[in-house]
Each structure stands twice: as C-alpha cells, then as structure tokens.
Amino acid sequence: MVSLLASAIGFMPFFLFGCTGEIITEKSGHLNLGIPGIICAGGAGGCLAVSIYMNSINGATPNYILLILISIIGAFLLAGLLGSIYAFLTVSLKCNQNISGLALTTFGTGLTQFVMKNFVDINDISTASTLFKLNLPFANSLGWFGEIFLSHGILVYIATAIAIITAYVLNKTKIGLHLRAVGENPAAADAVGIKVDRYKYLAILIGSGIAGLAGCFFILDYIQGGYDSYYIMESLGWLSIALVIFTLWKPNFAIVGSIIFGALYILPNANIVASITTQTAIKKVIELIPYIVTILVLLFISISGSKKAQPPASLGVNYFREER
Amino acid sequence: MNNSVALELKNITKTFGKVVANKNVNLTLNKGEILSILGENGSGKTTLMNMISGIYYPDEGQIFIGGEEVIISSPQDAFKYKIGMIHQHFKLVDVFTAAENIVLGVNDKFNLKEVNSRVEEIASKYGFEIDAKKYVYNMAVSEKQTVEIIKVLYRGADILILDEPTAVLTPQETQKLFDVLRKMREDGKSIIIITHKLNEVMEISDRVSILRKGEYVATVDTKDTNEKELTEMMVGKKIDLKIERTETDFDKPLLEIRNLSINGDDGSRKIEDVSFYIRGGEILGVAGIAGCGQKELCEAIAGLRKIENGAICHKGESIVGLPAKEIIDKGISMSFIPEDRLGMGLAPNFSITDNMMLKTYNDNKGPFVDRKTARKNAENLIKKLEIVTPSTETPVRRLSGGNVQKVLVGREIESSPNVIVTAYPVRGLDINSSYAIYNILNDQKANGTGILFIGEDLDVMLALCDKIMVLCHGKNMGIVHAKKTTKEELGLMMTGSLDLAEVKNKEYGKAKDSHLTEKEWNEQQAENENKGGNDNG
Secondary structure (H helix, E strand, O other): OHHHHHHHHHHHHHHHHHHHHHHHHHHOOOOOOOHHHHHHHHHHHHHHHHHHHHHHHOOOOOOHHHHHHHHHHHHHHHHHHHHHHHHHHHHHOOOOHHHHHHHHHHHHHHHHHHHHHHHOOHHHHHHHHHHHHOOOOOHHHHHHHHHHHHOOOHHHHHHHHHHHHHHHHHHHOHHHHHHHHHHHOHHHHHHOOOOHHHHHHHHHHHHHHHHHHHHHHHHHHHHOOOOOOHHHHHHHHHHHHHHHHHOOOOHHHHHHHHHHHHHHHHHHHOHHHHHHOOOHHHHHHHHHHHHHHHHHHHHHHHHHOOHHHOOOOOOOOOOOOOOO | OOOOEEEEEEEEEEEEOOEEEEEEEEEEEEOOOEEEEEOOOOOOHHHHHHHHOOOOOOOEEEEEEOOEEEOOOOHHHHHHOOEEEEOOOOOOOOOOEHHHHHHOOOOOOOOHHHHHHHHHHHHHHHOOOOOOOOEHHHOOHHHHHHHHHHHHHHOOOOEEEEEOOOOOOOHHHHHHHHHHHHHHHHOOOEEEEEOOOHHHHHHHOOEEEEEEOOEEEEEEEHHHOOHHHHHHHHHOOOOOOOOOOOOOOOOOEEEEEEEEEEEOOOOOEEEEEEEEEEEOOOEEEEEOOOOOOHHHHHHHHOOOOOEEEEEEEEOOEEOOOOOHHHHHHOOEEEEEOOOOOOOOOOOOOOEHHHHHHOOOOOOOOOOOOOHHHHHHHHHHHHHHHOOOOOOOOOEHHHOOHHHHHHHHHHHHHHOOOOEEEEEOOOOOOOHHHHHHHHHHHHHHHHOOOEEEEEOOOHHHHHHHOOEEEEEEOOEEEEEEEOOOOOHHHHHHHHOOOOOHHHHOOOOOOOOOOOOOOHHHHHHHHHHHHHHHHHHHO
C-alpha cells in the first residue's frame, strides 16, 4: 500500500501540471483540446534545453539548479509557443476551438518526434534524469512518511505549489475574479472595461506553459529518456483534460485528483494487482477506470444541478463584441 | 457653452455595412434631468446609447461632456467621463455575488468587505434593497437590475443610461424604480431612459427626444405634450392608440383545465391547483409577476412538461400524457417568447422558409422535404404581416426582434389552430408591430379560436382580453372580467395581497356547460394521479 501511494504521488505531477494548465485555460472560456500535443511539445522543449545546456558545459558536471531551471523554461517556452498558435486561432481569428485544439494535438506530437529525433542526445537526457530524480537525502530514514511524501524529484513539489498558487489567484485576487468573469460572461466583463482578449491570451499562454511541464516531467523524471514516449504522453494528455472535469475546475481538488488518477495509472502494474491476477484483460479494464469515473462525475454534476459545480458558462464559445 | 448641459451629441452618424443605424442625431441632456428617448424598434436608440457608453464608435459627429469635446472609444473611457449604462440584457456573471459583480473591473484594492459596506451605503442613499452577498443566479429580475444600477453608481457615474428598464418589471416594481430615479435626479444625476411605454414616459421624464428610423425628429418638454402627439412623431403618421376588442359570441369551452399542479425544473411547485377554461372566440389573459408559473403552464398544455395532478381536456378529451405532436394535430398551438426572444420556437440560424417547415415537415410523403410549399407560405407570411427581411432565405437571427416575433406568431396561426397559447407575443415590440400582433389575435378570435394570452402590460391586457386570470406563486387568485376590473386590483392580486378566490369564497375556473360531468372529471383526475404515481414509482 505504501509503495502504491508513493508511486501514485511520484506520477502525480504529470496529471497535475496538465490539469492545472487546462483549468487556467478553461477559466478564460477556452476549451483547449491541444493540451496532449502541448504536453508532448513541453517534453521536447525540456529535452532540447537540456541538450543545449549540456553541450555548452562540454562534459563538465551539470549544476543541479541551473539544469532544472533551464529545462523548465525550455518546456514552458515551447509549450507556450504552441499555446500562442491556439490563442491566435481562437481569440484573434475566432476559429472553432475544438478543431483548432485537435489540429494542435496532431501538430504537437509530430513536432515532438521531429525535435527528439534530430536535436536531442539520449545520453544527455539520462544524465539529466538522475538530477531530476534526486530527492531529499534523509527521506529514506523517515519510514513510510518519507517514502510516500519525500522520496520524489523536485517536480512533484513544484506541481503542488503551482496548483495551490493557481487556486489562490483564481479565488482570492482581482485578477482571478476578472479571469473567471471573462470565462463566464465575456460580454459582462467587456462592459465593465476588462480587456477580454488580453486575459484570454494570457490564460491560454500560461496554461499551455504549465501543461508543457507535464511533458518535461514525463520524459526527464518518469521515463528517463525514451524516444517513443510521446504516444503514451498523448493518450495520458487526454486523461488530464478528463481530470479537469473530475476536479470540478478547482486546482485544489486537482492535487487529490491527480494522486487518484496516478494511482489508477500505476495500479495495473502494481504488486497488489500482480499478486491477484496476471491476466492482461483485467489490467486493461483497470486502465479504463479513470474514464468511467469521469463520466460518472459528469453525470453527477448534471443531476445535482449545482450552479457552482458547472463548467465556465462560456466555455467553448468565442466572443465577438458586436454580435447580437 | 451652457454649464447646465451634461451631455451633448452633435451630428452623430453610425452605419453597419449598408444599414444606417443613426443619421445626424443631435441630443442634449441637462444636469439633473430625466430624458426619455422614444422610437420604434430599429429606430437606433440602443445603437446611439452604445456609442455614448463606448461599445460602438461613431462614424461621424462629436460628443461633448460638460462642454468639452471627448472621444469615447471603449467602456473604460465612458467610465472616465462618469457615464454608466444599464443594458437591456443584463451583463452580470451568474455565479458571482452581487458585490463581486459590482466590483468587477474597478481598479481599487480588492477587499470584498469594503465593497459590501460601500454597496449598502449607496443602496440606502437612493432607497434600493439589496443583499450584497447574494448570488446572481438566485436573484429575481428586479434584483438583477438593482445590481446593474448600483454597479454604475459604484463607479461614480453622473450620467446614467437605462435601456428599457421597465420591460421586465411589475407595476409596483416600476414605481419603486421610478422613486429611485427621482431621488437620483434630486442628487444632480442626469438620466436617459429608453422605454416603449408612453404612460411611463409621461410619468417619469422631464423632456422627450424622439428618433425615427435612425434620424432625430424632435425634443419636447413632457408637460407640453401628450401620448397621442408623441406617437405621431414617433411613427410619422396618425394612428389610433385604442386597442380594439372584437366582440364575439362565445362557444362551449374548448380547453378546460382543472385542479392542475405542475412542478418546475428544480422540483418545486410552480402551478398549484389551478382551474380555468377557454371558450372559442375568447381571449383569456394571464397576469402575473415574471416566473410565477406561466412558462410551466404553457409547457404543460403543449405536452412538453409532466403534470403532477389535475386534468387538461380539449373538447372533452384528455390530452394529458399525449406527445407534443399529437397535441399540435388536435389544433393546439403554443408560442412562447422568452426574454431573449429566440430561445423557444424558432431556430435562429434557419431561414424563414426552414422555420416554417419545422412544424409541417412530416405532412408530405416521401423522404424529401417540401421546400417549395414552405417557401410559398413564407412569402405569404411576409406579405401578410409586413415582415421586413431581405429574402425568405435570410436566417431569422438577422431580423430585428419584432420581425422575429411576427414569424413565430405567424407560423403558429398558419396551421389554423383552434386553441392558441401565446406568452409575451409583444415583448419588446414597438407600437406598430404590437398592433399588428393584436390584430392577428383579434382576427383569430373572430374565427372562433380560443386564445390564452400571457402578457405583462396590464393596460394592454385590460383592453384586449375578455377575461383575466391572475397567478401569484402558481396559485389562481381569481378570474375577472376585463371590463369590470382595474389595474390596481390586478396589481394587488399579482402580488398576493388580494385573493378573490378567498374573499368571495368562490371556486374560479369551472365552466357550468362543461363537456364532462363532475363524475367524469373526478375519474379523469384519479386516472392522471395514477399515471403520475406510476411514473414516479
């Protein structure tokens, strides 16, 4: 049980980055289905940054803080770049959000293959991975507590911090109030002088950047290399969009939700299941659970009719000021 | 420049493509006065106001505030010049509280406690009632309007523009609003109010400016004019203000409803033990405050909503539980015009032709739709009702509100029904279009059709209807003859202060010459109750 929980938390950042990023985007009224592609691109961006840094130091021992910082920035930038394409298409050109997003996912996975195969050295990635995996030296001496909460790489804690900060900004600050107004009723926000397009652009860019860190985590921390991981990343990327619904658009809930989804992802290969059955069919059924749970949550919020648990009212609808 | 002028517009022109919305409009607004702007639908009132509040930018002309020329290119600019607009369609975020909506976009430090106390301060100054912590989705229409008004006052607005503020209010609520407006005028604020209701113009305003087809006609002092003169200036020709009541011989009851109870979407009781009947050749009006069960009643008759109790009989046959299509085939037509006008009955992106087909698509044989006949019907309708549209193939969303409503009401009548249920058919329409609709209804009445008219303007209902039923919180407060009652009596019944059913100890709404005997009614009700029981179990 302890090891399952520890692995679940170990895998949490993937879902949490993706989910937090998508929550920020959706709060502005934009359903970004390009998130899976953006996550992949984030992974490529992180690896690219690592390669450039390793080349520049020419075989010397990499600096821990510098390496982490550079790869996070790399992931954020490349993912943000893809986000800006989406923002330009949907905010400025008012293209259909679903189609733009799906196109972006296809583009993102292709771009990732291209970057990873041509510009990234696998040896650099495995060197960097050991640094990403680095945990507190005294973690193992603290028993089960240490194993569950402290035996992880730095991205686990960064992801949690970002989710908490996002929740605070959304609920307690004026910026958050304005952003939520833009996603709920852009005409109302516009009428009181909020710059609707600026909020939408920033939310999509920052949201995409944060989601990109999920890819950075996946390649550099979880898989530790691996050229073909973007297929897994893409399919898991859809799950982080499902997680947004599961957590009712609340970054705080997303922390718990990510751990649950992480556990469900780990479960089929965990010792607990392995000791009961070896049948692949059952493993595949377990892998389905997150999707089923998401559908149940959708059903539940629909039946409950609670106004506060609903998606942003203008989600998926582009805003034209002069339309009537 | 006179110091008492708050706002002046000179030669304002605005065009949308080929459509000229405003042409050379001149307007002055003095400090501490209430100015009404009068004009038909599509005469450019709202466009003009949107230019003052920074939503649109004028193509030509100048705007002066306090004697200085200003450029208002965004809502922020408008706030800067202390102009605040209360839109016809409220611009509020449903999931926010009143205070959150009010503080939205204000560049102060964000402290909800301070906001709450300032909101209450403003409210008590002008005599509003508001709970700053209430969520907008829990609010009644009048409360939402209060939030909108406080929103602009919070920003320190000196010039307030209200776009049809009374369209959604009861007479009592309107009086309350007018009291507030008068207090603001005493406080030195300048107010522009747009309304279609002439009696309100006469009551509240100091001066009236009239627009016709985007052009400025004149400004007159309210005390020097009367309703007839204003209408003539607005329409450009002499028209008779009186609504005709076609006198007909009443037939046997067509639609009879007994002890009907209906639940709303949220499961609460919306209609409670209501009985009434409509005879052929009769218009029965339904008066009530918005949201007191009118929508649920319409939907139940049309077969779109399950009833909890009671019976609905058409020519002596129960129609409870029948699918909507069969109810239409029996000749019962329902047209409901919701606040946003497009929400029910028409597909906004469809053309008039396509919308005509929505109800008759099943009539011709074979797998293909009969577009030819539908187009001919659409052309007839356009001619008959003088619908203004470029062609029969224009999406109805592009038509102005009045024309959209004509399409909807026209289509319902095209199917020659024997019972018409119509809710708010003249909502937001100007005088000419409203009269066109009244004439349609009177024609139908003369043909022996029974009409259930759910309305909001009591003056109109008193003139048009034969009898008026008043609902309060879903209860029948009594059915009165339109000739024998007064507006005040109806107002008291609407708010629940007067319950005629109780006062006169009389059960309303049961016809003596009913199609069914008492015994048969009881059997009907018992049967429906069983049905309901089965559904729930």
